[in-house]
Amino acid sequence: MRIAMLNPPYRYGQDPEQWITVPPQGYGGIQWVVAALIDGLLAAGCQVLLLGAPGSVARPGLSVSAATTPDTALEALQDFAPDVVHDHTNGTLLPADGLWPTVRTHHLNGIPTYRANGVYLSRAQRQAAGSIAAPIIRLPVNPSRCTYREVKQDFLLFLGRVSVHKGAREAAAFARAAGLSLKIAGPAWERSYLDQILADFAGTADYIGEIGGTDRTDLLADARALLVLSQPWNGPFGGEWIEPGATVVSEAAASGTPVIASDNGCLPEIVPHVGAVIPAGHIPRPREATRLLASLPAAPDLRRTAREHWGHDVIAEKYLTVYARAAVGTAWI
Secondary structure, eight states: OEEEEEOOOOBOTTOTTOBOOSSOSSSOHHHHHHHHHHHHHHHTTOEEEEESOTTOOOBTTEEEOOOOSHHHHHHHHHHHOOSEEEEOSTTSSOOOOSSSOEEEEOOSSSOOSOOTTEEBSSHHHHHHTTOSSSOBOOOOBOGGGSOOOSSOOSEEEEESOOSGGGTHHHHHHHHHHHTOEEEEESOOSSHHHHHHHHHHTTTTEEEEEOOOHHHHHHHHHHOSEEEEOOOSSSOTTSSOOOOOOOHHHHHHHHTTOOEEEESSTTHHHHGGGTEEEEOTTOOOOHHHHHHHHHTSOOHHHHHHHHHHHHBHHHHHHHHHHHHHHHHTTOOOO
């Protein structure tokens, strides 16, 4: 099957000449998803064209387009002649329907701009989008892209955008209750929010910046636990935040690292397999925090669960089934 994969075209940092690649140089949840899915599709024998991520590395079966606009994307798609287009951009690179069979994965909150042939990441996300019949396919992870370690270091990790809705402050409060240090890694675009955390949790919270490559995978593998304490307020687009898919949960599990998460959005659907869930806004007392950490699954079990539930080959097969439906003209909302 010939699949055109549309990735959101974002600049990397302040460099006007560089784009976020697939996989990303640093922060980039969607780019990690696209990378893992492409791995699975290539293993299944597909031909893939990647658009929206110039600078990504091509390999057998994968070609990389320089397209970053609708016009250049249209030209590249016409040359490639895909069987199916898979849009991860919410219509940014392919605003017109009907030219090719199209499947659209929604990575955000709310109702997508283009609802036809949508795929959602969780029941919570699908419900918020007003759909009841569209497929739910979890975010993939390729364990071979992760570092795996069974022996952990004595710190907790927050990995993601350092923002109110992602729960970085709640992660620092949990770490203090547990008597452990917290490493915060990710972009801090709301600098005053980060500065307040570092001031209020001096001696607990340490900000190490936005990281990528082996620094990122090593950090995930070394942490005693990953904290994903998303909160339902102050979302990036206003209103309630419903965690859509949480890429980092499957990555942590594949690294042998357990997860402690809030009950926001997708998290109570996926985290019980690989960790523990607590109510949003709840900060455990020291005894409870210690008990939660002691109850978490062991690294080999986490790695096995990640492969079985979210492995790149498993998720690619689910998408191939959906692609086949779209390719013969089946439509859904």
